[in-house]
Amino acid sequence: MLGKHKFDRRDGALVLAHVWVAFIALFLGGVAGLLQSLVRGGRIVLPAEIGYYQLLTAHGVLMALVFTTFFIIGFLYAGIAKTMGDNPGELSEPARRLGWIGFGMMSAGTAIATVMILLNKATVLYTFYAPMKADPLFYISLALVVIGSWISGFGIFIQYARWRKAHPGQKSPLFGFMAVTNMIMWLVATLGVAVEVVFQLIPWSLGWTETINVMLSRTLFWYFGHPLVYFWLLPAYMCWYVSIPKIIGGKIFSDALARLSFIMFLLFSIPVGFHHQLMEPGISSMWKYIQVVLTFMVIIPSLMTAFSLFATFELYGRSKGAKGLFGFFKKLPWGDVRFFAPFMGMLIFIPAGAGGIINASHQLNAMVHNTLWVTGHFHLTVATSVALTFFGITYWLVPHVMGRKLTKSMNTLGIWQTILWVVGMFFMSGSMHTVGLFGSPRRTAYTTYGDHPDAILWMPYHVAMAVGGTILFIAVILMFVNLFILMRAPKGEEEFPIGETAEEAAPTPAILERWGLWIGVVAVLILLAYTVPVLDMIRSDVPGSKGFITW
Numbered sequence: 225m226l227g228k229h230k231f232d233r234r235d236g237a238l239v240l241a242h243v244w245v246a247f248i249a250l251f252l253g254g255v256a257g258l259l260q261s262l263v264r265g266g267r268i269v270l271p272a273e274i275g276y277y278q279l280l281t282a283h284g285v286l287m288a289l290v291f292t293t294f295f296i297i298g299f300l301y302a303g304i305a306k307t308m309g310d311n312p313g314e315l316s317e318p319a320r321r322l323g324w325i326g327f328g329m330m331s332a333g334t335a336i337a338t339v340m341i342l343l344n345k346a347t348v349l350y351t352f353y354a355p356m357k358a359d360p361l362f363y364i365s366l367a368l369v370v371i372g373s374w375i376s377g378f379g380i381f382i383q384y385a386r387w388r389k390a391h392p393g394q395k396s397p398l399f400g401f402m403a404v405t406n407m408i409m410w411l412v413a414t415l416g417v418a419v420e421v422v423f424q425l426i427p428w429s430l431g432w433t434e435t436i437n438v439m440l441s442r443t444l445f446w447y448f449g450h451p452l453v454y455f456w457l458l459p460a461y462m463c464w465y466v467s468i469p470k471i472i473g474g475k476i477f478s479d480a481l482a483r484l485s486f487i488m489f490l491l492f493s494i495p496v497g498f499h500h501q502l503m504e505p506g507i508s509s510m511w512k513y514i515q516v517v518l519t520f521m522v523i524i525p526s527l528m529t530a531f532s533l534f535a536t537f538e539l540y541g542r543s544k545g546a547k548g549l550f551g552f553f554k555k556l557p558w559g560d561v562r563f564f565a566p567f568m569g570m571l572i573f574i575p576a577g578a579g580g581i582i583n584a585s586h587q588l589n590a591m592v593h594n595t596l597w598v599t600g601h602f603h604l605t606v607a608t609s610v611a612l613t614f615f616g617i618t619y620w621l622v623p624h625v626m627g628r629k630l631t632k633s634m635n636t637l638g639i640w641q642t643i644l645w646v647v648g649m650f651f652m653s654g655s656m657h658t659v660g661l662f663g664s665p666r667r668t669a670y671t672t673y674g675d676h677p678d679a680i681l682w683m684p685y686h687v688a689m690a691v692g693g694t695i696l697f698i699a700v701i702l703m704f705v706n707l708f709i710l711m712r713a714p715k716g717e718e719e720f721p722i723g724e725t726a727e728e729a730a731p732t733p734a735i736l737e738r739w740g741l742w743i744g745v746v747a748v749l750i751l752l753a754y755t756v757p758v759l760d761m762i763r764s765d766v767p768g769s770k771g772f773i774t775w
């Protein structure tokens with residue numbers, strides 16, 4: 225019922241504004257990605273003025289930071305308007321206003337950052353690792369993006385608080401609960417990068433301080449950087465948990481399990497940043513060990529999610545007469561892009577997650593760290609599981625908020641777009657993983673290691689990466705075209721799919737919504753995992769704290 229309500233036009237405009245910025249970033253980032261893969265595949269040499277690292281920075285910032293953040297905030301606003309709006313599909317005035325202020329600040333920050341990158345004044349990669357230094361304007365623009373996203377987050381919290389006030393004693397809608405969890409995680413995580421940018425990078429880039437504590441800056445970055453990946457992932461999980469059951473005609477397996485998995489992400493996604501720094505000096509093995517253990521904890525909610533999705537599919541399949549272990553497979557709506565694109569994301573998340581577990585295993589990390597394996601890993605996770613799910617959402621979200629209909633031909637184009645993406649990624653990420661095991665480094669232009677003894681061995685894989693990159697670029701263009709067509713689709717109604725929980729599911733314990741408790745536990749875990757090592761880093765006598773560190 226909820227899904228059928230009309231969406232308020234003013235809120236539709238807010239959602240569409242976010243979606244547009246996201247897809248423009250995807251397009252520009254795609255151009256940079258194509259060029260990069262052609263350079264590494266030895267197919268082209270960049271014209272003198274363009275640097276490889278400049279492209280790499282543009283690609284990473286636009287795809288990983290801008291596309292995701294804008295899409296996510298637009299999607300969350302749409303979902304809370306739908307499920308917790310003052311009327312279904314209508315935000316309250318304060319939430320809408322904060323949404324626009326946040327959008328304005330993030331867009332201004334993004335525009336300045338993009339110009340600085342294009343001017344080659346911010347070639348510091350998407351992780352902006354010191355001692356690489358950018359123009360102060362770049363860091364200031366990043367601060368603007370972060371503060372803007374906080375303001376958008378407050379809009380979501382306000383809408384949630386209004387809903388709870390109007391519905392005392394009731395459990396919040398699952399989508400709203402998940403949106404709030406995701407934004408709390410984002411707020412706590414971005415504190416790390418805000419401290420790094422405001423207290424280290426900006427004063428240093430302005431020349432107010434002569435040196436920078438490299439180790440500390442990287443640690444603050446990864447304090448933020450790992451929950452960042454779950455900030456990308458959780459909205460995809462929201463689609464998998466809440467929308468996919470409705471799209472296939474089934475039920476959510478368990479509301480309680482879904483909420484518990486999100487709370488576990490909140491608890492365990494932040495105190496794990498050291499697993500990106502396992503090969504770095506200046507952090508003792510004991511602290512690395514503790515954070516590796518916590519990393520293995522954060523795998524559990526993903527396993528719970530896999531279990532829950534299989535259960536949803538199986539229950540649905542059996543209700544349609546499916547027999548045997550995988551009989552449900554035949555009953556799933558393969559021809560519906562709203563299902564097909566996110567499902568391909570799920571399927572690919574199985575090897576992607578396995579790769580993550582390899583990365584997190586300290587000894588194996590020594591083998592893969594800083595090789596193209598890691599690049600392959602995040603092209604499967606964020607650039608496939610998450611991106612394909614976001615594409616799948618776009619096919620119903622845009623028509624829904626605009627009062628239009630997803631047509632049959634549009635659906636077919638969407639299926640082709642998904643197939644192209646999967647094929648392109650098979651070549652690209654597959655060869656990245658393989659050649660990574662042969663030691664080919666990441667974040668390095670091909671020409672810089674031309675005389676490496678293994679370069680001949682790596683070359684065919686780099687060519688395969690270029691093939692994959694080209695197919696993916698065609699898929700980006702098709703997605704962009706699809707978005708234009710969606711905007712002009714015939715007027716009508718497209719559902720915002722919000723699933724219902726299976727009748728047999730156990731009730732949801734109220735404790736899962738005790739935010740004070742969970743934020744308290746998060747704070748304790750962060751203090752436990754970070755206090756001593758950060759104090760060590762601040763004391764400059766620790767070996768390695770100011771030393772040279774590999775990227």
Ligand code: HAS
Pocket residue numbers: 351453454456457499500519522523526527529530533534570571573574576577578579580581583584585589592593594598601602605606610
């Ligand atoms: Fe990661 C590096 C560990 C998940 C993104 N990761 C990165 C980087 C990025 C990234 C961007 O421990 C590079 C950063 C840089 O530039 O340096 N990652 C993990 C672990 C997980 C993980 C343990 N990563 C992600 C996700 C990302 C992401 C998600 C983005 C969205 N990652 C690492 C480590 C590094 C790292 C180290 C540092 C490497 C280094 O040396 O620098 C886990 O969260 C993964 C758990 C996932 C699962 C899979 C569950 C499967 C599901 C699908 C079910 C499918 C169904 C379909 C139901 C356990 C839920 C039906 C299927 C049928 C067959 C019918």
